Amino acid sequence: MSQKTASKNLLKNNENGSLLENVKFTKVEEDSEIQLKNDGNGRFKNYILPALLVFYSIIKEFKVGEPFLYKYHSENLNYTAEILNGEVYPYSAYSYLFAIIPIFLFTDILLYKPIMYIEILGQIFYRFTLSFTSSLFSQQLGQTMGGLVRASDLAFFSYIYGVLEKDQYKRFTSWTRAGTMAGRTGAYLFSQILILTHWSDYHTMNKMAFYIASTALLVCFFLPRIRWKTMVERIHQTKATTSTSTSSQPKSYSEYVSYRIRRLHSHFKQIYNNPRIRKWSFYWAMTTCMSLQVSLYYQTLFGIVQIGDDTPLNGFADAGYTFVSVILILIMNWYSINWDKWGELALVIISTLSAGFLVIFSQAQTAYPMYACYIAYEAFYQLMITISQ
Numbered sequence: 001m002s003q004k005t006a007s008k009n010l011l012k013n014n015e016n017g018s019l020l021e022n023v024k025f026t027k028v029e030e031d032s033e034i035q036l037k038n039d040g041n042g043r044f045k046n047y048i049l050p051a052l053l054v055f056y057s058i059i060k061e062f063k064v065g066e067p068f069l070y071k072y073h074s075e076n077l078n079y080t081a082e083i084l085n086g087e088v089y090p091y092s093a094y095s096y097l098f099a100i101i102p103i104f105l106f107t108d109i110l111l112y113k114p115i116m117y118i119e120i121l122g123q124i125f126y127r128f129t130l131s132f133t134s135s136l137f138s139q140q141l142g143q144t145m146g147g148l149v150r151a152s153d154l155a156f157f158s159y160i161y162g163v164l165e166k167d168q169y170k171r172f173t174s175w176t177r178a179g180t181m182a183g184r185t186g187a188y189l190f191s192q193i194l195i196l197t198h199w200s201d202y203h204t205m206n207k208m209a210f211y212i213a214s215t216a217l218l219v220c221f222f223l224p225r226i227r228w229k230t231m232v233e234r235i236h237q238t239k240a241t242t243s244t245s246t247s248s249q250p251k252s253y254s255e256y257v258s259y260r261i262r263r264l265h266s267h268f269k270q271i272y273n274n275p276r277i278r279k280w281s282f283y284w285a286m287t288t289c290m291s292l293q294v295s296l297y298y299q300t301l302f303g304i305v306q307i308g309d310d311t312p313l314n315g316f317a318d319a320g321y322t323f324v325s326v327i328l329i330l331i332m333n334w335y336s337i338n339w340d341k342w343g344e345l346a347l348v349i350i351s352t353l354s355a356g357f358l359v360i361f362s363q364a365q366t367a368y369p370m371y372a373c374y375i376a377y378e379a380f381y382q383l384m385i386t387i388s389q
Contacts, residue, residue: 045165050172052223053160057176060120060156060216061183064191065205067314069130070299071306072202077134081300089296091140095147096292107155109260111226112162115155120217122149127210131203150292162226162234185322192315228256283347284388291381294358298374305367317371321378328383343387350387354380 065072073079079088107115122145129142157173164172194200200208232250250256271277299314306312339346354377361373 045168049163049224050168050175052219053163053172054175054179056216056219056223057156057179058183058186059212059219060123061180062187062209062212063123063184064187064194064208064212065202066209067188067191067299067318068195068202068205068312070303071312071314072130072206073139074303076201076203077139079136079139081303083136085297085300087136088139088143089300091143092147092150093292093296095144096151097147099148099151103151104154105264107158108264109257111228111231112155112159113220113223113225115152116159116220116223117217119149119152119155120213120220122146122152123213124210124217127206127213130206131210159223159226162231163224181322181326185319188315188319188322190315192313192319195315196311228253232256280388284385287351287381287384287388291378294374294377298361301361302367302370305365305370309367313367313371317374320371321375321382324375324379325382328379329386332383332386339387346387347384350380350384354384 070084073084073088074081103115103118126142126145126149129138129145133139133142157176160173160176191205194205228250250259272281302312302314302317357373357377357380361370361377364370364373
């Protein structure tokens with residue numbers, strides 16, 4: 001009897017031991033899966049996602065043919081300067097004006113990526129109207145979408161702060177801004193080379209820009225979507241650092257939207273009660289307005305003195321201002337300057353010089369002084385915006 005009992009106990013112990021081993025093995029498997037998942041997420045966030053963001057920042061700004069839009073409209077589509085300046089290009093400015101405020105207000109609420117889609121789809125539509133249509137109405141629609149594209153540009157840089165970790169902000173903001181400048185400069189130089197070598201014409205370059213924008217849409221699709229719960233967690237972390245109660249944290253997307261609207265209202269009152277911020281905001285708005293007007297009509301002035309010129313150097317002018325802007329900003333950042341003390345004086349001097357460049361630009365009768373004034377004006381504009389920031 002005791003032998004049977006001993007055998008039963010031995011069998012039971014073996015079964016328990018096997019069960020324990022199975023539990024341990026299962027636990028090791030689960031831990032391994034979690035580790036692999038964490039390693040995969042880490043690789044994606046540290047390597048794949050930043051690479052996608054930088055590539056996207058380059059390709060969405062690689063707008064081939066951009067420096068020669070007036071030449072394309074006037075020579076290929078046979079529009080006069082009066083029609084372009086009075087009935088086509090103004091649509092871009094008014095579209096930007098009406099779009100910028102709603103986009104600014106709703107970018108955070110819509111969690112960034114929908115606005116990014118608006119930017120890319122608008123760019124595709126704009127290039128489609130240039131490449132495959134020629135009617136006045138279609139060109140007006142295209143310019144309207146072009147203004148919407150400009151207004152939607154802010155969503156991408158806001159998206160970066162939502163999708164990356166806090167310790168990645170500074171590094172990858174610099175990388176993506178550098179990618180943006182590289183995309184623009186590369187597109188301008190590429191366009192200029194195509195014109196100088198006669199490898200392409202204005203119409204083909206706009207078709208290239210259409211296909212590149214379509215590729216950018218595909219890259220945008222693969223960028224991860226930001227969930228409202230992620231934004232709530234970041235809000236919670238921010239409140240935790242300031243010892244604020246978390247009882248009012250959003251529990252649903254509708255509550256998140258209400259929370260964002262309340263914060264927007266409170267921040268607006270808090271920020272614009274500061275007279276210095278009101279002053280700098282007014283300066284920023286006026287400077288940006290002036291720059292947008294110049295960007296709309298500078299090619300018209302180039303075109304007036306380039307009649308019959310089949311190798312204009314507009315691409316070098318656009319690439320030149322991006323290059324000079326980077327150099328000026330790097331020099332400014334190299335020196336430690338007290339902008340609270342010297343900022344206003346610097347902006348007054350730069351604004352005066354910029355006004356002088358525009359006067360010379362408008363009165364010049366040959367292209368080269370225009371190129372020089374345009375490069376100087378746009379480079380100083382980028383410098384002014386950096387000082388204002």
